[in-house]
Amino acid sequence: MHIPDGFLSHGINGATFVISAGACAYGVKRVNQKFGEREIPLMGVTAAFIFAAQMINFPIAGGTSGHFLGAVFSSVLLGPWAGLIIITLVLAVQCLGFADGGLTALGSNVFNMGVIGALGGYGLFSLVYRLFRKSQRGFFIALALASWFSIVMGATAAATELAFSGTSPLLIVLPAMAGVHALIGIGEAVITTTAVSLILKSRPDLVGSYIPPVRPSPAKDEGKVRGHREVPL
Amino acid sequence: MSKRLDGFIWIGLGVSLLMALFFSPFASSSPDGLEKVAQMRGFKEKGEAWRFWNYAPLPDYALPWIKNEKASTALSGLLGTLAIFFIALGLGKLLKRPPGKKGVSVILFLLLPLFPSTSLYAGRPLTTDDAWTVEKGKFQVESGLDVSRQDNHDREFTPSLTLTYGLLERMDLGVGSGYLFFHPAEGRKENGIADTEIKLKYRFMDEMGLRPAFAVAGILKIPTASESKGLGSGKVDFRINTLFTKNLGKQLALHLNLGYAFLNEKGGDNEFNYSLACQFILAEKWTLVGEIAGINNFNGHKRDDPLSGLIGTTYQLTENLVWDAGVEIGMNRAAPDFRVTTGVTLYFKP
Numbered sequence: 001m002h003i004p005d006g007f008l009s010h011g012i013n014g015a016t017f018v019i020s021a022g023a024c025a026y027g028v029k030r031v032n033q034k035f036g037e038r039e040i041p042l043m044g045v046t047a048a049f050i051f052a053a054q055m056i057n058f059p060i061a062g063g064t065s066g067h068f069l070g071a072v073f074s075s076v077l078l079g080p081w082a083g084l085i086i087i088t089l090v091l092a093v094q095c096l097g098f099a100d101g102g103l104t105a106l107g108s109n110v111f112n113m114g115v116i117g118a119l120g121g122y123g124l125f126s127l128v129y130r131l132f133r134k135s136q137r138g139f140f141i142a143l144a145l146a147s148w149f150s151i152v153m154g155a156t157a158a159a160t161e162l163a164f165s166g167t168s169p170l171l172i173v174l175p176a177m178a179g180v181h182a183l184i185g186i187g188e189a190v191i192t193t194t195a196v197s198l199i200l201k202s203r204p205d206l207v208g209s210y211i212p213p214v215r216p217s218p219a220k221d222e223g224k225v226r227g228h229r230e231v232p233l
Numbered sequence: 234m235s236k237r238l239d240g241f242i243w244i245g246l247g248v249s250l251l252m253a254l255f256f257s258p259f260a261s262s263s264p265d266g267l268e269k270v271a272q273m274r275g276f277k278e279k280g281e282a283w284r285f286w287n288y289a290p291l292p293d294y295a296l297p298w299i300k301n302e303k304a305s306t307a308l309s310g311l312l313g314t315l316a317i318f319f320i321a322l323g324l325g326k327l328l329k330r331p332p333g334k335k336g337v338s339v340i341l342f343l344l345l346p347l348f349p350s351t352s353l354y355a356g357r358p359l360t361t362d363d364a365w366t367v368e369k370g371k372f373q374v375e376s377g378l379d380v381s382r383q384d385n386h387d388r389e390f391t392p393s394l395t396l397t398y399g400l401l402e403r404m405d406l407g408v409g410s411g412y413l414f415f416h417p418a419e420g421r422k423e424n425g426i427a428d429t430e431i432k433l434k435y436r437f438m439d440e441m442g443l444r445p446a447f448a449v450a451g452i453l454k455i456p457t458a459s460e461s462k463g464l465g466s467g468k469v470d471f472r473i474n475t476l477f478t479k480n481l482g483k484q485l486a487l488h489l490n491l492g493y494a495f496l497n498e499k500g501g502d503n504e505f506n507y508s509l510a511c512q513f514i515l516a517e518k519w520t521l522v523g524e525i526a527g528i529n530n531f532n533g534h535k536r537d538d539p540l541s542g543l544i545g546t547t548y549q550l551t552e553n554l555v556w557d558a559g560v561e562i563g564m565n566r567a568a569p570d571f572r573v574t575t576g577v578t579l580y581f582k583p
Contacts, residue, residue, distance in 0.1 A: 003267065003280075005283060006282050043322075055306075
């Protein structure tokens with residue numbers, strides 16, 4: 001989904017750049033407020049993992065491939081703002097170091113995958129998680145749904161940008177992009193839930209958004225049925 | 234929440250590196266979702282017409298000098314994963330620092346790969362190492378004299394000597410040690426041989442175009458200093474250091490070191506060390522040098538993670554002899570309050 005130079009008009013690139021830069025600036029502030037020494041190496045290793053995973057394209061139908069994005073993955077681990085920063089960092093390194101995604105389209109790519117993918121994906125995740133009253137099953141359903149939607153919503157945003165740039169008519173590019181990415185999104189959901197459940201098994205304290213279901217405790221805590229832990233950021 | 238992170242971080246990084254190394258070469262090479270749509274809907278050419286940023290060192294995840302496509306992808310993936318880990322770590326550190334300092338370092342860091350080049354050599358009085366190796370068959374002798382004072386007014390006075398030999402065109406071997414005079418603010422004065430370090434450095438990549446030179450050094454610390462006198466830890470330590478050097482024009486060179494030390498001291502945490510140095514040719518024989526160096530042991534508190542800045546100068550006495558001097562200022566309590574160093578570096582071929 002990395003848009004190269006030349007696909008988008010300068011107007012669209014400029015507009016998305018302003019939105020993305022604003023979101024990142026605010027994200028940096030939020031991360032700065034909430035993060036301690038402890039989260040920084042965790043951020044580094046999450047970014048490294050996402051970069052490595054994004055290199056592994058898996059084949060989907062019709063001679064097309066897709067790869068992991070990791071927007072919801074990083075948001076669920078470290079919070080949506082850190083997720084946005086991580087995705088932005090990965091995109092910037094891919095663009096500057098590996099010519100993957102255009103520099104003029106960096107604002108759009110950050111918008112599609114970071115703002116929509118990480119912030120939007122996390123919003124959807126917490127909504128669904130809440131609908132399931134923060135049960136363990138609900139956590140994984142929310143995770144899978146949000147991962148899938150993060151890809152499809154990101155692709156929809158990309159298609160919209162392409163259409164507004166006059167590259168391809170909306171009615172052609174939107175169904176095409178959404179269709180292909182509906183398949184890629186399945187891969188995203190599978191990888192995200194697998195990776196998060198592996199981390200949950202070994203180090204549940206690292207999954208910031210997960211609230212362990214609390215068994216009704218005897219005697220004094222009768223009143224509190226569900227444990228509440230603050231969701232990071 | 235009190236569990237330590239170290240183990241997880243290194244496992245996570247290891248998994249990521251293995252993924253990049255072993256899975257990425259076998260990734261599907263079919264066009265991705267967007268490329269496919271662009272192909273089918275006939276706007277693919279638009280993306281190939283021009284590229285705004287032509288300076289990516291590893292375009293399309295390939296190292297230009299490796300012929301084997303799979304090996305090339307695997308290695309570029311490995312480099313990218315490592316790079317992004319350290320960039321994220323560095324960025325995280327910068328975000329946690331008071332504003333003001335961060336702007337400059339971020340800009341320096343971002344400018345790192347931007348300029349074309351000739352070569353320039355690092356060395357004393359910097360503690361930052363360069364990615365260059367001593368010329369094959371040549372010797373380099375560095376002798377120095379350090380005076381340092383800790384915040385609690387303990388003083389140290391250390392003459393030192395390092396001998397480095399160019400083993401191969403791309404590899405050198407160095408041995409260095411010193412003699413330590415320790416004058417604590419209170420208590421007994423001690424003196425004795427300092428720890429000895431053996432360093433093997435190999436340069437993997439020459440500087441070419443926009444790509445920095447890259448070398449890896451393994452440093453073994455032999456505990457020759459007396460533990461009972463409190464001059465050393467008495468343990469063998471191993472440190473691995475990655476070195477990047479980039480010349481920016483004819484007058485300026487930047488050096489970046491990122492390393493990790495495995496310490497055997499009881500209760501000591503392993504350490505991650507980082508430093509960024511620049512050298513600027515001021516006049517024909519004079520250079521100005523500066524660096525920021527620090528260590529982080531990831532033990533959760535900052536108090537024992539030293540951070541210091543150094544500024545110094547070198548003067549070329551003859552073709553093969555360079556004099557230098559520098560002052561290092563500690564930016565927090567863990568680093569020495571200040572350190573003054575002066576020395577000479579001699580090159581000769583037997």
